[in-house]
Amino acid sequence: MSDHTNKDGPREMARIGKDTPSRPAGRLTRIKLSDQITEEIRRRISREGLHPGDRLPNERSLMEYYGCSKGTIREALKALEVEGLLRMVSGPNGGPEVQAASIDIVTQQLRRYLHFQKLDFAQVYELRQTLEVVLARNVTGRLTEEHLTRLAQNIALCDAANQAQDRERVRTAETEFHDILCEASDNVMLIFMCRFLNSMLRDLVSYRSEAMVEHDHFGAHNVDAHRDLLAAFRARDADAAAAIMSEHMDCASRFMRKLDASFHMDRILTR
Amino acid sequence: MSDHTNKDGPREMARIGKDTPSRPAGRLTRIKLSDQITEEIRRRISREGLHPGDRLPNERSLMEYYGCSKGTIREALKALEVEGLLRMVSGPNGGPEVQAASIDIVTQQLRRYLHFQKLDFAQVYELRQTLEVVLARNVTGRLTEEHLTRLAQNIALCDAANQAQDRERVRTAETEFHDILCEASDNVMLIFMCRFLNSMLRDLVSYRSEAMVEHDHFGAHNVDAHRDLLAAFRARDADAAAAIMSEHMDCASRFMRKLDASFHMDRILTR
DNA sequence: CTAGATTTGTTCGTATGTATC
DNA sequence: TGATACATACGAACAAATCTA
Numbered sequence: 001m002s003d004h005t006n007k008d009g010p011r012e013m014a015r016i017g018k019d020t021p022s023r024p025a026g027r028l029t030r031i032k033l034s035d036q037i038t039e040e041i042r043r044r045i046s047r048e049g050l051h052p053g054d055r056l057p058n059e060r061s062l063m064e065y066y067g068c069s070k071g072t073i074r075e076a077l078k079a080l081e082v083e084g085l086l087r088m089v090s091g092p093n094g095g096p097e098v099q100a101a102s103i104d105i106v107t108q109q110l111r112r113y114l115h116f117q118k119l120d121f122a123q124v125y126e127l128r129q130t131l132e133v134v135l136a137r138n139v140t141g142r143l144t145e146e147h148l149t150r151l152a153q154n155i156a157l158c159d160a161a162n163q164a165q166d167r168e169r170v171r172t173a174e175t176e177f178h179d180i181l182c183e184a185s186d187n188v189m190l191i192f193m194c195r196f197l198n199s200m201l202r203d204l205v206s207y208r209s210e211a212m213v214e215h216d217h218f219g220a221h222n223v224d225a226h227r228d229l230l231a232a233f234r235a236r237d238a239d240a241a242a243a244i245m246s247e248h249m250d251c252a253s254r255f256m257r258k259l260d261a262s263f264h265m266d267r268i269l270t271r
Numbered sequence: 272m273s274d275h276t277n278k279d280g281p282r283e284m285a286r287i288g289k290d291t292p293s294r295p296a297g298r299l300t301r302i303k304l305s306d307q308i309t310e311e312i313r314r315r316i317s318r319e320g321l322h323p324g325d326r327l328p329n330e331r332s333l334m335e336y337y338g339c340s341k342g343t344i345r346e347a348l349k350a351l352e353v354e355g356l357l358r359m360v361s362g363p364n365g366g367p368e369v370q371a372a373s374i375d376i377v378t379q380q381l382r383r384y385l386h387f388q389k390l391d392f393a394q395v396y397e398l399r400q401t402l403e404v405v406l407a408r409n410v411t412g413r414l415t416e417e418h419l420t421r422l423a424q425n426i427a428l429c430d431a432a433n434q435a436q437d438r439e440r441v442r443t444a445e446t447e448f449h450d451i452l453c454e455a456s457d458n459v460m461l462i463f464m465c466r467f468l469n470s471m472l473r474d475l476v477s478y479r480s481e482a483m484v485e486h487d488h489f490g491a492h493n494v495d496a497h498r499d500l501l502a503a504f505r506a507r508d509a510d511a512a513a514a515i516m517s518e519h520m521d522c523a524s525r526f527m528r529k530l531d532a533s534f535h536m537d538r539i540l541t542r
Numbered sequence: 543c544t545a546g547a548t549t550t551g552t553t554c555g556t557a558t559g560t561a562t563c
Numbered sequence: 564t565g566a567t568a569c570a571t572a573c574g575a576a577c578a579a580a581t582c583t584a
Contacts, residue, residue, distance in 0.1 A: 033572075042541055043540075046386075049537075052387065059549075060549080069574065070573090071572070074551085075571095078305070078349045082353040083353060083380065083383055091547095091548065091581030091582050092548040093548080093583095094548075095549070100387035106381050109354065109381075113372045113377045115317070116323065126461065133401075186394075188389065188390055189395060190394065190397065190398055192381070266320075269316065270313055303550095305551085329568085330569080340554070346552095360561085360569085361559080361571075362560055362570080363567060363568045364562070
């Protein structure tokens with residue numbers, strides 16, 4: 001019944017050139033069956049314009065359709081799951097469910113890329129310095145009343161954490177202020193980049209200097225800057241917001257240098 | 272010998288809260304064994320500081336070590352392969368080989384994220400307008416003689432493509448100019464972001480307007496701007512380079528609007 | 543709330559293709 | 564030219580999760 005070698009169905013046994021960089025012989029290799037199916041399903045999601053929540057055929061149907069075994073289908077689906085395009089649902093009416101790739105998955109992926117690169121935090125601030133200014137302009141006039149009250153609450157929280165000298169809470173609260181700004185933006189790329197940089201600063205920064213005075217000054221500056229920003233946002237003054245943010249980033253960058261900050265590159269893969 | 276239920280070894284049957292957004296019941300779910308192993312191996316790569324080219328134990332060894340079957344190990348390795356951290360090598364002395372996650376994999380991942388977002392190109396230019404200026408400053412004085420000659424060659428190529436009215440070649444050549452600049456930068460995050468935006472403009476832009484005159488003007492402007500940039504780079508004048516780049520991006524943005532440019536969002540998943 | 547049905551998750555055994563020696 | 568070591572693929576079965584009656 002079942003013929004091992006080849007079947008009908010949509011699969012073509014395309015032989016493509018696949019670079020094998022570190023091996024001496026960069027030869028022609030048969031593309032893995034599961035990878036072919038992965039690509040097929042991706043195209044299908046794109047072509048049929050599937051939306052988050054839509055279901056793909058279950059494993060059994062896919063096995064029959066592509067004429068392959070369960071393990072192969074599972075590998076193909078696994079790839080799409082890792083890419084964030086699917087999630088598997090078990091039970092009746094289960095099966096692969098289309099998902100919108102989340103910002104977290106892309107964040108993790110970008111971190112994995114940076115793990116093997118030479119990243120210091122001067123680079124991060126070189127970017128943040130301009131991106132946060134663009135963000136400040138972008139959200140001015142777009143922040144709702146609810147956003148503004150949450151920003152005010154965040155400042156209070158930040159202030160309290162500073163008083164308690166709880167550095168961990170200070171850091172999370174400080175980055176959350178900027179994350180709230182992102183929520184008001186309509187530029188998805190800008191949002192991604194700013195949130196990515198925020199997450200790096202939240203999760204991966206360590207200070208070699210323990211000087212309490214400097215840390216306190218840093219915290220006080222942040223609260224002041226955020227207060228000024230909030231005022232500018234309330235006044236819907238984009239130029240003022242941009243100017244304050246620019247100054248804020250300059251100061252933060254200097255403080256970080258003074259506190260001898262660096263990234264925990266050893267945590268970048270796993271967190 | 273082999274006991275089905277549970278084994279010693281590093282695996283803990285941790286039950287964690289896993290959100291199931293679109294399903295009614297967001298219940299506790301056992302984390303998939305293959306996912307646990309994926310995480311374990313990721314930690315291992317990080318902890319042992321493995322470098323690209325290093326080999327992991329082969330499938331059989333991993334099966335024994337984690338006390339699970341081939342299919343499970345294969346799914347775990349598949350995940351790491353998709354993440355770009357591994358590639359599989361068959362044959363003697365084969366096995367999973369550690370790889371540095373490539374910029375292309377991250378690019379694809381970010382595109383997959385954008386597929387489900389509302390992305391228009393005004394957003395792209397809002398970013399590019401500032402990022403390319405930062406890049407111009409960053410690479411001034413860092414461009415080698417070789418870079419400069421390649422930029423000059425690229426300008427000649429761009430000019431020729433313009434004369435021939437070959438829009439496809441014009442577009443690839445124009446973005447390549449900016450990619451060459453990236454090569455000279457030392458800021459890996461900046462490089463990634465600029466190259467990502469470049470690739471979007473190269474692969475996914477379509478023009479609704481076919482007005483030849485406008486396209487010719489656009490092409491002529493680009494060549495002029497690139498020539499001016501090259502001169503500024505040669506003079507190692509960062510301020511001039513930044514000013515020219517800023518003007519260049521402004522113009523490009525206007526041209527794109529006039530030509531009624533938009534993204535082929537239907538190609539973003541598969542290309 | 544229980545019982546059965548449905549579907550994913552995992553295992554074992556086996557066979558085949560592929561690269562190295 | 565094998566022989567070897569490894570990934571790749573198949574198939575049948577059972578376990579676990581989850582929906583529905």
